[in-house]
Amino acid sequence: MTTPSPARARSLARLLCGRRARLRWVHLILGGALAMPYVLVGSVVVGPAMGATNLFGSVPMQFASFGVGLPLAAVTSLFPPTRPLEAGVVRWLCGVDEDRLAYGPARTKGEKGRTAAWFTLHLGLGGIVAGMSLAVPPFAAVLIVLPVFAGLRDSRLGLPAVFDQAWALALAPVAGAAMLVALAGCAAGCGALLARWAPALLGPSAEDRLAAAEARAADLAVRNRLARELHDSVGHALSAVMLQASAARRVLDTDREFAREALAAIEDTTRRTVGELDAVLGVLRDGDAPGTAPAPTLAADLDGLLRRTRAGGLRVTATVAADPAAVPPLISREAYRIVQEGLSNALRHAGDRAAVAVDIEVVDEHLRITVENPLGEAGAPRPGGGHGLRGIADRARLLGGVARAGAAEGTWRLQVRLPLKGSV
Template sequence: MKAFAALLFGRRARLRWIHLILGGALAMPYVLVGEVFVGPVTGSQHVFEQFPLQLLSFAVGLPLAAVTSLFPLTRPLEAGAVRWLCGVDAGLLVYGPARTRAAKGRTAAWFTLHLGFGGIIAGMSLAVPPFAAVLIALPAVAGLRDTRLGLPEVLDHTWALALAPVAGAGCLVALAGCAAASGALLAHWAPRLLGPAPEDRLAAAEARAADLAVRNRLARELHDSVGHALSAVILQAGAARRVLDTDPEFAREALAAIEDTTRRTVGELDAVLGVLRDGDAPGTGPAPTLAADLEGLLRRVRAGGLRVTAAVETDPAALPPVLSREAYRIVQEGLSNALKHAGDGVRVTLRITVAGGHLEIAVENPFTPNPVHRPGGGHGLRGIADRARLLGGTAEAGQREADGTWRVQVRLPMKGPA
């Protein structure tokens, strides 16, 4: 019983009732315009006093309401009212003006339904409560029985008079039920008529995909630049601490490499943050490339204790700019993985060559059976695969069965999608 009462008279039902009454108030001007047409056609000068003619005026006014719903602010205003009064999720509605023909048609259908249901419920809300109050008070107030008030003669019987309060309460419950049902129907139809069309959903999905692509690109840049720099700095600082007393010269080289690594990383971080702020990075240097920055990268990782043997069998300066930039990041991440998982003092082999119209990059290092687990790590190989896929290439990583070494192999087409 409590749930039934909440369904008819709860806060949500009351707000939807208000929404319907507002629809009835909006319908009144259209009904008055309908009376202007109905009066001359039917030859009646008192349309408002005849219920059938009132209904006819209401029916004539609804098409006029559908035409005026083409006003641009109709959908935003109706969507706002539906959100706050009908309890429809904001994400299911569109708050901008209807642009396409289909959207305008759905808005017109919604506005007609709102005013149609609202006019009926508003009329019932004006007529039923006074009638119900008379029925409830009829047995106790003799004056009401004497004035009659247009009540049916059946109420002269004793049994009908006794049941009059029950009938009055039933009228109020029926009114609340009609209002709750009408409000629920409008709330159900609102997302379909005021919500996004399939083309709107497609545009939103495309915008979301573009946003995720930008986020993923920035995440890769941050991971490859900052992650590599931190891994290199940790190993360089550890190597410098261990040989500070026995090999001061190597310690000085490691500290110089730490300074150079952090300076370059700050510049790359500024460039990425510039993209986040303004969509570009004014005043920052260009992104590192294989042609201009490979030697510096090798020098820094060697200063951290990694013994890198590099075989570059092509001219990096002859590579396309996009390919050179992405190849640098792939080499950087491959060496960073070796730094993190193999440790210092390990021999790493880097080979860069061009074969069959593809740039081939291979990074090999001894496989560590029990690498140190890093919480939140494991994104490096995924980033390499993403970069290779975006360029139309392939990336493979795993342990070689022949000698047990860990190998990262990447093939990038010399001409492909950027």
């Protein structure tokens, strides 16, 4: 099924005179304007060499000056601002996607060579289209109105003698309109050619793509780390506060001392969590490097973590056979989060009166963390563990350690080994 003629005509009109074609035409006109100083410099060379006194009266001399000026344009394109400026103009006027262009100065020989080729091509095609845009429309307008204004044939416009004949005079408007269409087609074709070649000549090099990929990977690593921090900190706090509040409500009338301790633990937990949340959000706002957000460590807050957990009714037994102060800071921080997540799992799944055993020791230059608790009232093993266990596995893997979790004989066991050798 063929496209109706009116639709094809509209499609052709958009191709030649649509918004994108007009913007690309403007881009070519700017190239022609940039080419003028180089043409003038070329005329200074061509004039004395050819013995000409009126270069602008000779078309061959103008083309010769243009040809001499383009190599000069290629040399000046080596200045650092050229590629960023050209890329910005190409993005807005030629409709090239932003991620297909490079906006930094050309550094390597290959980048400088491609920039020089682009600048020369832009000025060369722009000079030709700009010259046609100045010369063709007035001449085409004269041809279109020539049959109406017969006096134009006798003026000093330099019209060919053929227009004295009736058939040529009748075809003059058609020739004028065809010249305008040809001009629009030439501008649209040159604009499309520049838009097609722009990514190859002004686009990022392999080194730029690699650097961008590394930057994206680093940003993703930061976001993943912050997501783990928020999950472990806020998730544990919400679980602890929920159980502490529940325990306080149940014994409010019978054990006021325990209720006061639970409320004090809620206050302490929320205060610390708000501080950690503010630190993590500060990293997001300021774009700090990974790990700059302050986080608690075994040496700084293990006792406080156990105390706040017990305040919710969970019976926690801790055996610490390692000196928390001797553990490297990075390992100590990650180990704290692992213990925190293990206790959070116990709070959520084992019940608020369950007995939890935490064991921290050094075995074969590894820090071994074990958290055990009952499976809960249903007595059934839990499914995969969700984001918490995945986060523990990620923390251990990034430090070169291993993490295992599973159910056996009615007990859920989490065991993590973190290497101490070579840690800072």
